[in-house]
Amino acid sequence: MSFRRVSLGIAAALLLGGTALPAAAQDSIYVPLFTYRTGPFAGSGTFIADGMHDYLEMLNQRDGGIGGVKLVIEECETGYDTKKGVECYEAVKGKKPVIVNPWSTGITLPLIPRAAVDKIPILSMAYGLSASARGDIFPWVFNPPTTYWDGMSMIIKYIGEKEGGLDKLKGKKIGFLHLDASFGKEPIPLLEELSKELGFEVKLYPVAAQDMQNQSSQWLSVRRDRPDYMIMWGWGSMNGGAIKEAVRSGYPMDKFLSVWWPGEDDARSGGAGAKGFKMLNWHGVGTSYPALQDIVKNVVDKGLSKASKDKVGELLYNRGVYNSLLIAEAIANAQKLTGKKAVTGEDVRRGMETIKLDPARLKALGLEGFTDPIALSCTDHNGHRPAFMQEWDGTKWVKISDPIEPMSDRVKAQLEAAAKDYAEKNAGWPKRTEACDKAS
Amino acid sequence: MDILYKVLVEPFVFMGEAPDLLVQTLWEGLVSGVLYALIALGFVLIFKASGVFNFAQGIMVVFAALTLIGFYELGVPALLALLLTAGVMLLLAMAVERVVLRPLVNQPDIILFMATFGLTYLLIGLGELIFGGSPKEMITDALYLPQGVTELTILGGPVRFQHLDIAAAIIASLIIAGLAVFFSKTRIGRALRAVADSHKAALSVGISLNQIWVIVWFAAGIVALVAGIMWGARSGVSFSLQIIALKALPVLILGGFTSIPGAIIGGLVVGIGEKVGEFYWGPLVGGGIDTWLAYVIALLFLLYRPQGMFGERIIERI
Amino acid sequence: MLYREAGQFKTTYSSDMAVFRLREDRIGVAVIVVAAYALAFVGSDFLLQAVLIPFLVFSLAAIGLNILTGYAGQLSLGTGAFMGVGAYACYKLMTAFPDVNVIVWILVSGFFSAAVGALFGLPSLRIKGFYLAVATLAAQFFLQWCFIRVPWLVNYNVSGALDAPLRTLFGIPVVGATATSQTRYLVVLTLVIVLTWLASNLVRGRIGRMWIAVRDMDLAAELMGIRLLQTKLLAFAVSSYYCGVAGALMVFLWYGGAEYDVFNINQSFFILFMVIIGGLGSLIGSFVGAALIFIMPIVLGIVLPAILSPFGLSVGAETIEHLRFMIVGALIIFFLIVEPHGLARLWQIGKQKLLVWPFPY
Numbered sequence A: 001m002s003f004r005r006v007s008l009g010i011a012a013a014l015l016l017g018g019t020a021l022p023a024a025a026q027d028s029i030y031v032p033l034f035t036y037r038t039g040p041f042a043g044s045g046t047f048i049a050d051g052m053h054d055y056l057e058m059l060n061q062r063d064g065g066i067g068g069v070k071l072v073i074e075e076c077e078t079g080y081d082t083k084k085g086v087e088c089y090e091a092v093k094g095k096k097p098v099i100v101n102p103w104s105t106g107i108t109l110p111l112i113p114r115a116a117v118d119k120i121p122i123l124s125m126a127y128g129l130s131a132s133a134r135g136d137i138f139p140w141v142f143n144p145p146t147t148y149w150d151g152m153s154m155i156i157k158y159i160g161e162k163e164g165g166l167d168k169l170k171g172k173k174i175g176f177l178h179l180d181a182s183f184g185k186e187p188i189p190l191l192e193e194l195s196k197e198l199g200f201e202v203k204l205y206p207v208a209a210q211d212m213q214n215q216s217s218q219w220l221s222v223r224r225d226r227p228d229y230m231i232m233w234g235w236g237s238m239n240g241g242a243i244k245e246a247v248r249s250g251y252p253m254d255k256f257l258s259v260w261w262p263g264e265d266d267a268r269s270g271g272a273g274a275k276g277f278k279m280l281n282w283h284g285v286g287t288s289y290p291a292l293q294d295i296v297k298n299v300v301d302k303g304l305s306k307a308s309k310d311k312v313g314e315l316l317y318n319r320g321v322y323n324s325l326l327i328a329e330a331i332a333n334a335q336k337l338t339g340k341k342a343v344t345g346e347d348v349r350r351g352m353e354t355i356k357l358d359p360a361r362l363k364a365l366g367l368e369g370f371t372d373p374i375a376l377s378c379t380d381h382n383g384h385r386p387a388f389m390q391e392w393d394g395t396k397w398v399k400i401s402d403p404i405e406p407m408s409d410r411v412k413a414q415l416e417a418a419a420k421d422y423a424e425k426n427a428g429w430p431k432r433t434e435a436c437d438k439a440s
Numbered sequence B: 001m002d003i004l005y006k007v008l009v010e011p012f013v014f015m016g017e018a019p020d021l022l023v024q025t026l027w028e029g030l031v032s033g034v035l036y037a038l039i040a041l042g043f044v045l046i047f048k049a050s051g052v053f054n055f056a057q058g059i060m061v062v063f064a065a066l067t068l069i070g071f072y073e074l075g076v077p078a079l080l081a082l083l084l085t086a087g088v089m090l091l092l093a094m095a096v097e098r099v100v101l102r103p104l105v106n107q108p109d110i111i112l113f114m115a116t117f118g119l120t121y122l123l124i125g126l127g128e129l130i131f132g133g134s135p136k137e138m139i140t141d142a143l144y145l146p147q148g149v150t151e152l153t154i155l156g157g158p159v160r161f162q163h164l165d166i167a168a169a170i171i172a173s174l175i176i177a178g179l180a181v182f183f184s185k186t187r188i189g190r191a192l193r194a195v196a197d198s199h200k201a202a203l204s205v206g207i208s209l210n211q212i213w214v215i216v217w218f219a220a221g222i223v224a225l226v227a228g229i230m231w232g233a234r235s236g237v238s239f240s241l242q243i244i245a246l247k248a249l250p251v252l253i254l255g256g257f258t259s260i261p262g263a264i265i266g267g268l269v270v271g272i273g274e275k276v277g278e279f280y281w282g283p284l285v286g287g288g289i290d291t292w293l294a295y296v297i298a299l300l301f302l303l304y305r306p307q308g309m310f311g312e313r314i315i316e317r318i
Numbered sequence C: 001m002l003y004r005e006a007g008q009f010k011t012t013y014s015s016d017m018a019v020f021r022l023r024e025d026r027i028g029v030a031v032i033v034v035a036a037y038a039l040a041f042v043g044s045d046f047l048l049q050a051v052l053i054p055f056l057v058f059s060l061a062a063i064g065l066n067i068l069t070g071y072a073g074q075l076s077l078g079t080g081a082f083m084g085v086g087a088y089a090c091y092k093l094m095t096a097f098p099d100v101n102v103i104v105w106i107l108v109s110g111f112f113s114a115a116v117g118a119l120f121g122l123p124s125l126r127i128k129g130f131y132l133a134v135a136t137l138a139a140q141f142f143l144q145w146c147f148i149r150v151p152w153l154v155n156y157n158v159s160g161a162l163d164a165p166l167r168t169l170f171g172i173p174v175v176g177a178t179a180t181s182q183t184r185y186l187v188v189l190t191l192v193i194v195l196t197w198l199a200s201n202l203v204r205g206r207i208g209r210m211w212i213a214v215r216d217m218d219l220a221a222e223l224m225g226i227r228l229l230q231t232k233l234l235a236f237a238v239s240s241y242y243c244g245v246a247g248a249l250m251v252f253l254w255y256g257g258a259e260y261d262v263f264n265i266n267q268s269f270f271i272l273f274m275v276i277i278g279g280l281g282s283l284i285g286s287f288v289g290a291a292l293i294f295i296m297p298i299v300l301g302i303v304l305p306a307i308l309s310p311f312g313l314s315v316g317a318e319t320i321e322h323l324r325f326m327i328v329g330a331l332i333i334f335f336l337i338v339e340p341h342g343l344a345r346l347w348q349i350g351k352q353k354l355l356v357w358p359f360p361y
Helices: A002-018 A042-063 A082-093 A105-118 A148-163 A188-198 A216-225 A237-249 A264-268 A290-300 A315-338 A345-353 A359-364 A408-425 B002-008 B010-017 B019-050 B057-073 B078-101 B109-131 B163-185 B187-197 B199-204 B209-235 B241-255 B260-285 B293-304 C023-042 C045-071 C079-096 C102-125 C130-149 C181-204 C206-216 C218-224 C228-255 C265-278 C283-311 C317-338 C342-356
Strands: A028-035 A070-077 A173-179 A201-207 A229-233 A256-258 A278-281 A388-392 A397-399 B149-154 B157-162 C167-169 C172-175
Touching: A028 A042, A028 A082, A042 A070, A042 A237, A042 A264, A042 A290, A042 A315, A070 A082, A070 C317, A082 A105, A082 C045, A082 C228, A082 C283, A148 A188, A148 A229, A148 A256, A148 A278, A148 A408, A173 A188, A173 A216, A188 A201, A188 A408, A201 A216, A216 A237, A216 B019, A216 B260, A229 A237, A237 A256, A237 A264, A237 B157, A290 A315, A315 A345, B002 B010, B002 B260, B010 B019, B010 B260, B019 B057, B019 B149, B019 B157, B019 B163, B019 B187, B019 B209, B019 B241, B019 B260, B057 B078, B057 B109, B057 B209, B057 B241, B078 B109, B078 B209, B078 C317, B109 C265, B109 C317, B157 B163, B163 B187, B163 B209, B163 B260, B187 B199, B187 B209, B199 B209, B209 B241, B241 B260, B241 B293, B241 C130, B260 B293, B293 C102, B293 C130, C023 C045, C023 C181, C045 C079, C045 C181, C045 C206, C045 C228, C045 C265, C045 C283, C079 C102, C079 C130, C079 C228, C079 C265, C102 C130, C102 C167, C102 C172, C102 C181, C102 C228, C130 C265, C172 C181, C172 C228, C181 C206, C181 C228, C181 C283, C206 C218, C206 C228, C218 C228, C265 C283, C265 C317, C265 C342, C283 C317, C283 C342
Parallel strands: A028 A070, A173 A201, A173 A229, A229 A256, A256 A278
Antiparallel strands: A278 A388, A388 A397, B149 B157, C167 C172
């Protein structure tokens, strides 16, 4: 009982005093990473977390930070849970973070209105609210390099090409296997619009988060409907579960396409039958790039990484690297724009808006050929970059197409409608007052 | 009228149109029913002997599977890893009996039920700490579990039977038969039944309650291990598996909490009912009804028979 | 010395049966309430936003579940879904009638939750004990499915999630991104105090006694003339009311937007643990349980690295997460062994010992 009292007393004291959390020191930049190494999505989240952490740590080790200022990298475990994500956000707010990556559409949504008030930019790279690509309405939210609507239009375009033209899609059946959550349902309006326009039939197969590893019902329905193509929009253990079930029920794997989220482990879980599985991607895989080599040398070999050596360079690891690439570039830009070394959230927002990763800059960063060049602007917080299709050959990913341009005209219309809709529904959504910088 | 037609007639018409799909659905339902029954069996074992509703059975399934994979990854050959995992489950049973059951011996059932909640969370944290949170692949090859598929043409269409599922059904039946024999023929089995009837009477004839509880939790642990292997082989091992264990509750409702054959029949009813319901009636409402269909079936059943199909009639006295 | 009954003479029955009989008790409660309000002006943003507001919201939900499981004895695992019903009802009302005060809608949304709760409580007349838990599980999963499958509930918006449009109270924003944590904390605190006072009167009155009678032995209660149907349904309704209001507060005054997954089965378990550890059948237990289950992991997250980093041991964020689970589980087992009636009983024992201190009895 007295032990209880003592510990409760300490806890209370710490609580009230612990609010005075140490702010970032004068000459350092605080970058929190919202990660999930626990929970049903840890299968994907762990690699992303490793990639994100290792790239930034590499910059610390190799260059002493960005512009000579060290980065303070701190991971906060969210478990893909909205409650814990918002809690992480509140916990790190006091330490003056320069940018946050929620890595979950569910966590991003409550944070979007707060970003402008708290002056912390949000980077929801290729996830989150697609409408936040409109920088004029969402000045504090960024989602490069592509949105879910772009991605869906790219997949439809690819299928059209395979069939010999978009008009050949008439009468075909396309199945959409998705996580029964905001992330999975976002592309459905665009898919249905395209189906009306191009004449193909859409079949929806939702997968509840608790049934991600028990998808036999969905794949039974797939067998009944026999769609010509299957498109998957999954995350975490849903991808691996789906590929396994697809192999088990005998669905032709080369007709199975996915958005950019499955990783090597998901494909491997399907065994030999998973050969031919296709997915979108926009960056390279492997450790052949000089920057990746630097990561191995400065971080992994020094024991500063939580990743095992064979996972460095895998798809989701490099996805995390890309995320940190954007963060680092935004910070560097912010330093250039403001002349300050220890930049703040507002500065990094401007830095993010003026990002210009052209081939020369990519080469200087040691990532030549890693990804397509991208440039953001005040009104375009996304870039709408093309992504290419890659295929699983049983052991690794093989690029099988050139970068596919999205159907911008249709996506643009959807984006405008959605952004306007969001602003209207949230009465009092502030008009953008932040100034627009020219890219340097 | 249209709605009535859609609900009451069309699905059956569809069943008749594609009988091979019906067979496939029934088979899938049978397989998942058997797997649910395996998990429910663990519940029944513990409830029969100690009156405790062990909510932690689900996490025991995951924990057992992860321990097996953990040993295998350390380099231990698969069959030896099986034995070692059984040993770990025995240790777990002893620990649970000592730390959770003994201090709570005379408490009302609800307290013991909630203690197993605590056990669940403890095992989740411990499991994630030791094994990490990412999903793992079950070592099906090393355990000589068959892979591969047989495709038969039944009633005009292809029906696929996974060898793994057939193996699962056979192994589950063997376990159930074995447990039935164990309970009725062996000395320990009789002791278990005595303890289930009345703790005090069992004590008075010299049956050591503590020993019985360790044995029963160990048996439940072995059943959990087998369930973990089978489930893991089908869908990979991760912590989201323990939510699937919640599905065992409708199974227990239908089959009764104390009946082993009831667990099987309950499992089959739930498994087949779920799959058939989702496949034929699900599309009417947008799909995804298998998350709650089992519970609603159990609920409707309970309204008719509050003690379950095979459970003992509840007699309330003042 | 400080806590004495001596010298306080009661001259009426009502003062003798009052909730806070002793002057010291009344002073204590007044101090707590004043301190709670003062914290709004003194506390940091983190304290208010991430610790106190959620603590209050979960306490309210725990009071709801305590009424159902602790006082009326009906085990329920559907708390998360009932919270969700309240949140979605509030959203629909708020967006359909934007001019009406949002506080009104928060309180009204509880009634929708109460109706749904009473509906799913109908099986409790036939089903008892663990079996009822399964019936409420049916409610939990079915309602969760409805939240995602019925787009009308979120006004057909693209993201399929609830968002918090700007709403004001006397001109000050209370809902929406611009609402400061102080305003929101004050609103939540006031609502929780009012609703707790209401619950306290309910459980100490005739209705509360009916619930306790039903919990102890419903057959005997029925023989005594208590109508089981009305009593049990009322318990479900009142409990769901509290959970619904808590859900609305959670989404609109704490998160500021939520996906349907927030109301999943883990939320139900979470609240159940609070009630178990706090003490079944005790209002103060709901608060204490919420504090322990919710605040302890946050404290752990701050304390553990502080303890371990001087030794050079870095504790990864996910390790803290694992330890959180383990400690919650261990605490539940520990409390059930040491004091099955929860922390509230410990508090009661403590008060009784204080009353006669330094004598042992």
